[in-house]
Amino acid sequence: MAREDREKIREELVVVGNGMAGCRAVEEVLKRDPHRYHITIFGAEPRVNYNRIMLSPLLAGEKRFEDIIINDEAWYADNGITLIAGDAVVEIDRAARTVKSASGRVVEYDRLVLATGSDPFVLPVPGAKLPGVVTFRDMDDVDAMLRASETGRRAVVIGGGLLGLEAAHGLSLRGMEVTVIHLMPTLMERQLDEAAGFLLKTALEARGQTILTGAETEAILGETHVEGVRLTDGRVIPADIVVMAVGIRPNTVLAQAAGLEVGRGIKVDDHMLTSDPAVLAVGECVEHQDVCYGLVAPLWEMCAALADALTARPSEGYRGSVTSTKLKVAGLDVFSAGDFSGGADCEDIVLRDAARGVYKRVVIRDSRIIGAVLYGDTGDGAWYFQLLREGADISAVRDSLIFGQAFAEGGSFADPRQAVAALSDNAEICGCNGVCKGAITRAISEQGLTTLDAVRSVTKASASCGSCTPQVEMLLSLTLGDDYSGERVVSPMCKCTDFTHDDVRRLILEKALKAIPAVMQALHWKTPDGCSSCRPALNYYLLCAWPGEYADDQQSRFVNERLHANIQKDGTYSVVPRMWGGLTSAKELRAIADVVDKFNIPTVKVTGGQRIDLFGVKKEDLPAVWADLNAAGMVSGHAYGKALRTVKTCVGSEWCRFGTQDSTGLGVRIERMTWGSWMPHKFKIAVSGCPRNCAEATIKDFGIVCVDSGYELHIGGNGGIKVRATDLLCKVATEEEVMEYCAAFIQLYREEARYLERTAPWVERVGLDYIKQRIVEDAEGRAQLAARFRFSQQFHQDDPWASRVAGRDAHLHRPLSLAAE
Amino acid sequence: MTDRWIDIGTIHDIPRLGARTVPTPLGDVAVFRTGTDRVFALFDRCPHKGGPLSQGIVHGESVACPLHNWVIDLETGAARAPDKGCARKLAVRVEEGRILLSLPLAVAA
Numbered sequence: 001m002a003r004e005d006r007e008k009i010r011e012e013l014v015v016v017g018n019g020m021a022g023c024r025a026v027e028e029v030l031k032r033d034p035h036r037y038h039i040t041i042f043g044a045e046p047r048v049n050y051n052r053i054m055l056s057p058l059l060a061g062e063k064r065f066e067d068i069i070i071n072d073e074a075w076y077a078d079n080g081i082t083l084i085a086g087d088a089v090v091e092i093d094r095a096a097r098t099v100k101s102a103s104g105r106v107v108e109y110d111r112l113v114l115a116t117g118s119d120p121f122v123l124p125v126p127g128a129k130l131p132g133v134v135t136f137r138d139m140d141d142v143d144a145m146l147r148a149s150e151t152g153r154r155a156v157v158i159g160g161g162l163l164g165l166e167a168a169h170g171l172s173l174r175g176m177e178v179t180v181i182h183l184m185p186t187l188m189e190r191q192l193d194e195a196a197g198f199l200l201k202t203a204l205e206a207r208g209q210t211i212l213t214g215a216e217t218e219a220i221l222g223e224t225h226v227e228g229v230r231l232t233d234g235r236v237i238p239a240d241i242v243v244m245a246v247g248i249r250p251n252t253v254l255a256q257a258a259g260l261e262v263g264r265g266i267k268v269d270d271h272m273l274t275s276d277p278a279v280l281a282v283g284e285c286v287e288h289q290d291v292c293y294g295l296v297a298p299l300w301e302m303c304a305a306l307a308d309a310l311t312a313r314p315s316e317g318y319r320g321s322v323t324s325t326k327l328k329v330a331g332l333d334v335f336s337a338g339d340f341s342g343g344a345d346c347e348d349i350v351l352r353d354a355a356r357g358v359y360k361r362v363v364i365r366d367s368r369i370i371g372a373v374l375y376g377d378t379g380d381g382a383w384y385f386q387l388l389r390e391g392a393d394i395s396a397v398r399d400s401l402i403f404g405q406a407f408a409e410g411g412s413f414a415d416p417r418q419a420v421a422a423l424s425d426n427a428e429i430c431g432c433n434g435v436c437k438g439a440i441t442r443a444i445s446e447q448g449l450t451t452l453d454a455v456r457s458v459t460k461a462s463a464s465c466g467s468c469t470p471q472v473e474m475l476l477s478l479t480l481g482d483d484y485s486g487e488r489v490v491s492p493m494c495k496c497t498d499f500t501h502d503d504v505r506r507l508i509l510e511k512a513l514k515a516i517p518a519v520m521q522a523l524h525w526k527t528p529d530g531c532s533s534c535r536p537a538l539n540y541y542l543l544c545a546w547p548g549e550y551a552d553d554q555q556s557r558f559v560n561e562r563l564h565a566n567i568q569k570d571g572t573y574s575v576v577p578r579m580w581g582g583l584t585s586a587k588e589l590r591a592i593a594d595v596v597d598k599f600n601i602p603t604v605k606v607t608g609g610q611r612i613d614l615f616g617v618k619k620e621d622l623p624a625v626w627a628d629l630n631a632a633g634m635v636s637g638h639a640y641g642k643a644l645r646t647v648k649t650c651v652g653s654e655w656c657r658f659g660t661q662d663s664t665g666l667g668v669r670i671e672r673m674t675w676g677s678w679m680p681h682k683f684k685i686a687v688s689g690c691p692r693n694c695a696e697a698t699i700k701d702f703g704i705v706c707v708d709s710g711y712e713l714h715i716g717g718n719g720g721i722k723v724r725a726t727d728l729l730c731k732v733a734t735e736e737e738v739m740e741y742c743a744a745f746i747q748l749y750r751e752e753a754r755y756l757e758r759t760a761p762w763v764e765r766v767g768l769d770y771i772k773q774r775i776v777e778d779a780e781g782r783a784q785l786a787a788r789f790r791f792s793q794q795f796h797q798d799d800p801w802a803s804r805v806a807g808r809d810a811h812l813h814r815p816l817s818l819a820a821e
Numbered sequence: 822m823t824d825r826w827i828d829i830g831t832i833h834d835i836p837r838l839g840a841r842t843v844p845t846p847l848g849d850v851a852v853f854r855t856g857t858d859r860v861f862a863l864f865d866r867c868p869h870k871g872g873p874l875s876q877g878i879v880h881g882e883s884v885a886c887p888l889h890n891w892v893i894d895l896e897t898g899a900a901r902a903p904d905k906g907c908a909r910k911l912a913v914r915v916e917e918g919r920i921l922l923s924l925p926l927a928v929a930a
Binding site: 183184185189192194216340341344345347527528529530531532535536554555556557558560561562563567569570619811812815816817 | 829830833835836837838839841842843844849852855856857858859865870871873875877878879880881882883885887888890892894895896897
């Protein structure tokens with residue numbers, strides 16, 4: 001057949017979009033049937049087809065534009081493709097089957113492919129149009145960033161997703177000071193869970209970037225050029241350039257105007273046909289079965305389906321994609337795939353290897369992998385992803401799945417005991433202290449060690465982070481056989497960890513762990529975010545360990561401490577203002593009475609700790625109740641917290657005919673010193689003015705009984721479930737000594753007791769002698785304990801009601817509303 | 822009766838691992854947000870003694886009731902064994918950051 005005749009029977013295929021999807025679609029068509037169509041490609045950008053994914057290395061200076069071209073001009077020429085670059089299509093006439101470009105060019109089509117991609121989303125904030133504000137989408141954006149990095153110093157990237165972090169990394173390599181502003185609490189929250197996001201943030205910060213999470217942009221500042229970004233909390237971050245990388249949305253303008261069916265994207269069926277069978281669509285601009293994709297892998301699958309349709313090949317078509325994300329920024333490996341959000345019918349297998357900086361989480365449902373998040377070691381990402389896509393049953397390798405393909409498919413090592421037994425003598429067991437297997441087994445047999453503690457003290461193995469404890473215990477059992485009975489008499493904190501409360505407290509200090517996710521990572525927590533038992537404990541331990549430094553986690557607090565009021569059986573709350581040493585005044589009583597009237601408070605009761613309790617306050621009234629009590633000079637009584645509650649007093653020498661000292665005045669002094677302090681459990685103090693003990697000081701956590709010659713100090717009393725009278729700690733002569741001993745005792749309890757362990761069981765557990773030795777005999781240690789207590793008090797003695805009244809978290813007291821649609 | 826999807830705000834209105842309530846003519850609904858940004862809705866009453874689940878500690882995909890620490894599954898509303906009972910659940914979904922709650926039409930209108 002003559003060339004002209006072949007040309008005549010060729011159909012006209014017009015592709016709108018010269019990006020990755022448009023050109024890939026053409027490549028796939030050519031692969032199947034190179035002579036079927038005469039092809040015209042329109043591109044809005046005045047350049048040939050390039051690899052958009054490579055914009056980041058381009059920005060980072062690792063590649064040049066020539067390196068990222070996919071198809072050069074010769075490709076278009078060789079395949080007889082007409083490329084119309086830099087002239088965007090502005091109109092489709094479906095009846096006439098023509099498209100019209102911005103310059104007025106009209107081209108006919110038999111089949112039309114829309115590959116219009118997506119547009120970067122620009123936050124509608126003031127200043128968003130200022131020069132110096134760019135998106136990160138095409139070559140022009142990269143050029144703008146490169147120019148900025150030559151003259152400017154500071155860059156702000158809005159958006160901590162994949163794209164934003166790549167932009168931040170590139171600008172950082174170009175020598176700019178980079179701040180990333182991210183609305184959500186976790187970086188890349190669509191790909192990473194909280195734990196992995198936390199690790200990523202920490203690593204990027206270590207590389208010099210400033211990462212602000214939970215930060216909302218309010219405005220972009222500047223007169224003629226961008227000068228900074230203001231957040232909704234008032235912070236201003238100076239900037240010479242602002243990159244918006246907050247998301248993309250499918251570009252459907254053209255399709256919509258042409259009357260095609262459009263949802264979030266252009267709607268297509270499994271064969272990539274739109275509502276008009278002559279028009280197909282592919283890539284980020286489409287919506288397939290309610291899903292829009294923003295990654296490259298689905299795009300390849302769509303292009304194959306589209307080419308099958310265009311060349312009339314029978315095919316199953318496109319069935320949607322399970323996507324995975326792999327990121328390597330600044331040498332950090334991150335991988336995620338599938339659905340890692342978990343769920344009721346899902347199980348998590350989590351591996352945290354702090355020494356190697358590795359976090360792995362595989363989510364399983366019905367013995368099949370449905371999601372995976374890997375941080376630090378992504379080597380097995382492809383394997384997990386394959387198992388996920390195939391829907392493979394993993395029951396056979398479940399026990400060793402998390403250790404990766406080599407281990408899980410090694411078969412013979414599926415039993416961890418065998419795996420340890422098979423290790424060579426020079427295999428390292430304890431990474432922290434560099435102890436190998438041979439050193440441990442030799443120490444066990446030569447020195448007759450029989451306990452974990454003995455191995456720890458002799459070899460140092462398992463003595464630091466403790467993550468190798470199971471292996472050391474296996475070595476004990478392998479070496480000793482039946483002579484090793486196992487140990488761990490102290491049970492773990494909860495089912496989320498193998499560590500005991502004491503281990504956790506010790507390691508928080510040793511490893512300088514300063515956030516709950518950091519503890520969970522370093523100590524290999526087995527659940528993604530703990531449980532209602534370990535989170536409050538961790539929050540307290542961190543608060544105690546790092547006063548003034550640790551950021552309190554409200555969501556890890558019991559409701560009473562979150563709302564600074566006591567929840568009652570009907571869901572209302574009770575409120576107790578502090579009355580120092582049990583003293584009050586007409587003014588305070590009047591204010592309380594007014595509050596009772598104003599808020600219809602049904603019950604007012606005097607407590608056992610000489611305070612007034614207001615019962616039946618509605619949650620939404622709490623801020624107003626606090627505001628009125630604050631206005632009368634009263635602060636929160638902490639009658640709801642694991643905290644210093646009350647200092648009960650008798651009337652003492654001022655009025656009582658038996659009183660030996662000013663017990664009321666001393667009680668007030670002590671309460672002024674100790675209020676606001678968080679404790680492992682509730683803590684009560686009392687001061688009695690004489691041995692008649694009217695303040696019942698001998699059933700308090702710390703009790704003072706005044707006598708003629710000074711003060712008896714009592715500890716470990718409990719009037720609660722199991723009544724326990726105090727032990728006598730010692731006798732002191734002056735009020736100053738009372739204050740120091742009291743502060744030191746409280747601090748020792750705060751630092752060493754387990755969460756939810758009151759002083760009575762704690763004193764019985766560690767022994768009175770131990771406490772006497774620390775508080776009475778060791779004067780220097782006592783002074784240091786007291787000093788640590790006073791140091792931490794400077795951060796904790798602020799009234800929680802006042803900050804709430806001032807508006808902190810005010811919205812959390814208001815319900816959401818059923819807004820009109 | 823058909824249901825109606827109602828916009829109640831954005832996902833940022835709820836603290837992560839926390840909850841907010843929505844008053845409805847049928848009673849308060851607690852809308853929870855998990856650590857992985859999944860959103861669930863249950864009537865704000867524990868099947869045990871009616872405790873406000875919205876005030877509990879959220880962990881994984883469950884919440885511990887603040888009154889007696891019953892652990893309620895957010896997906897189904899069922900209490901974790903050995904406890905028995907079920908909090909009534911409502912359909913909820915997130916679209917582009919907006920939370921849409923499904924309420925019976927008669928109530929939503």
